[in-house]
Every structure is written in C-alpha cells, then in structure tokens.
Amino acid sequence: MAELIKNPKTSFIEVECPKCGNKQIVFSNSATIVKCKSCGETLVIPQSGKAKILGKVVRVLS
Numbered sequence: 001m002a003e004l005i006k007n008p009k010t011s012f013i014e015v016e017c018p019k020c021g022n023k024q025i026v027f028s029n030s031a032t033i034v035k036c037k038s039c040g041e042t043l044v045i046p047q048s049g050k051a052k053i054l055g056k057v058v059r060v061l062s
C-alpha cells in the first residue's frame with residue numbers, strides 16, 4: 001500500500017498550453033499523458049518519478 005507514495009512532493013500545477021494559451025490544472029506526477037482540452041496539444045508526459053511538463057507552468061497549487 002505504501003508503495004504508491006514514492007514522491008511526497010507531488011502537487012497540482014496550472015499549465016499554459018504553448019500552442020493556444022489555454023490554462024488547465026494537471027497533476028505534477030501524472031501517470032498518463034495530459035493533453036490540452038482546447039487544442040489537443042500534449043502538455044504532460046509521464047516519466048519515472050516526475051512527469052515532464054511541456055507547457056508553461058503558471059503556478060503550483062500545493
């Protein structure tokens with residue numbers, strides 16, 4: 001059960017799409033690809049540990 005919590009620094013972040021400027025909230029440790037709800041541009045790519053954020057991080061919501 002405790003195996004699920006590997007990175008205690010997970011948080012939600014607001015990311016701005018580099019393509020259309022749409023802002024949306026994503027999980028910083030997302031296990032799935034997150035795409036822009038407006039244009040479909042890929043914003044977050046899951047990686048081991050922490051997800052790679054392709055969009056511009058507007059702010060961090062902890």
Ligand SMILES: [Zn+2]
Nearest residue numbers: 017020036039
């Ligand atoms: Zn977009």
